[in-house]
Amino acid sequence: MAKIKKYGTLPLYIVEDHNEVVPFIHRAIGGKYLPMSDIIFVHFDSHPDLLIPAELKADDIFNKDILYESQSIENWILPLVYAGHISHVVWFKPPWCDQITDKTIQFDVGKCYSTGFLRTSCKESYFVSETLYRPVEKLLNRKTLALTVITVQPTNWQEKHPTEQHNGEHSNKEETCQPVNKMALTAEEDCRKNSNVQSQGKACEGDMKRKCVNGENSTSDKCQITQDTECPTKKQRLDIPQHGSHGNSSQDSLSPLSAIFVSKLENLFEDFKDRHIVLDIDLDFFSTKNPFKELYSSRQFQLLQELYTYTKPADDTDEAITKCVEEREAQLCQLKQVFLSMGDNPERIPKHERCELIQTLVDDLKLTFGDDGVDFGLLHDAGCTCDDTELPHHVSTQEEITLLIDSVQELLCHMYKPTIITMARSSNDDYCPPDQVDIIQDQTLEILQDLYLKLNLTASY
Incomplete structure (x- = not known):
């Protein structure tokens, strides 16, 4: 509610x-x-x-x-x-x-x-x-x-x-x-x-029909509103230290x-x-945060990145990019099927060209989460974020x-x-x-x- x-x-x-x-x-x-x-x-x-x-x-x-x-x-x-x-x-x-x-x-x-x-x-x-x-x-x-x-x-x-x-x-x-x-x-x-x-106080304009007054004869910078409520312009706001973060008197420094x-x-x-x-x-x-970096250890995340490694297109042509997309689709589809299968049977790793790497990753995860504590669906979601950029973490x-x-x-x-x-x-x-x-x-x-x-x-x- x-x-x-x-x-x-x-x-x-x-x-x-x-x-x-x-x-x-x-x-x-x-x-x-x-x-x-x-x-x-x-x-x-x-x-x-x-x-x-x-x-x-x-x-x-x-x-x-x-x-x-x-x-x-x-x-x-x-x-x-x-x-x-x-x-x-x-x-x-x-x-x-x-x-x-x-x-x-x-x-x-x-x-x-x-x-x-x-x-x-x-x-x-x-x-x-x-x-x-x-x-x-x-x-x-x-x-x-x-x-x-x-x-x-x-x-x-x-x-x-x-x-x-x-x-x-x-x-x-x-x-x-x-x-x-x-x-x-x-x-x-x-x-x-x-x-x-x-x-000129653009944030104060629009459908409320506000008129900014900044003329030469104006005694102060303000926006007049139909409700007669004052709206400070940018200059007025910058003259006031914001949230306690500024203490200098110079407007440029503020x-x-x-x-x-x-x-x-x-x-x-x-x-x-x-x-x-x-x-x-x-x-x-x-x-x-990148929540996956906090969920998995540095070693586990590194193994995940290696498993889901992304190869960029050879060039900028439609043909090269289409080929890259097709290969990436096949890669992600295969890994998704592997981890969905392991969600039903964690002890059995399906046939895959990188089964040794998958085994190493799963063994390490079991040390952290226990034999029955690995969420393989979430693991695949984390893997899909591994391409040429990482989720931001700051x-x-x-x-x-x-x-x-x-x-x-x-x-x-x-x-x-x-x-x-x-x-x-x-x-x-x-x-x-x-x-x-x-x-x-x-x-x-x-x-x-x-x-x-x-x-x-x-x-x-």
Whole structure:
């Protein structure tokens, strides 16, 4: 039973697991809050959540009972794209994530004509390693998605983490999907042209018909709202030390984001004017674990990675990528059958070309969990995460959490007011550390209330 508290007109829905957000969005679409299509989805998370349920038939997207049953925390967004609701996803990721490098790309999501499953034409390794790629000509009823990936890196993060390189700044990785030039995130020249740009309180604009007053004759920077409620602009917020993390009087030292980064945001968000925005925040954006690394020992995880090793395509052609997908599908299917069989009979390892490695892994696991304590289904799920990138693992200090909280607040100042907000705690599965999730949630709610004044909060967890 959801606990409902009334805070105002902007709906905010908090759940435990991210796939539980989908029913809420479905209820909002076509109703009071959201249109049927052309929604901008702004996603703060340590994970893209852009996978597809492997055996979800595209036609079942429109059967809500099957859809809700098929989805999990990592694969709930693209079904909304195929249903025609979302046209652009902006994934804001913290500095330690490298699943997809910073860029804007465009690709299709559609129905595979030979299998009927939902698949994508994107050649990013993130999709290929999960066997979700299909050539665009093999997809029916295609829906086009623009994906923008941006790393949120506070200005002084690098000096605190000298060995942690921002993967989007100097990446030489070739973009394998069609680039969208009008939203390319290389705005250094625009930054120089707009070096004096200051926030006009875009978060305070939108359907509440707010008018920002920053004229020469204005005695103070404020947003006048039809309710006669004052909304602080970015400048006012930065003049106040946020959450006790700042003590300097200089506004530049208080700003957690660089001028170049802010200019990129201004250019990106300008294209979202007069469009409906869903703001989605996973609290593991601020601190995250790889739960499999904590479940298994270093040796067990290393054996698992060796067993599920992923070989990249030879080149970027459709033929090479298709061959890679077919080989990866066969590999994962065989291993799934092995571990499903062992779930019924743990003492017998089915015939497999790497049975010696499987035996070594299982023997080691039994030393940890006992003869009957190995969860072979979970073991396969963990193995499927072993490709050319690992699940992110970065348990943040309180100082780091506060720095990222301040950066998100600064960032949202430049974005037009969203239509609805969704939030996932992700603590039951340990992706967001359970001992930190409540503090992170409280700080996140504090900045949202500061930005949007009042919220209509539904806490369902």
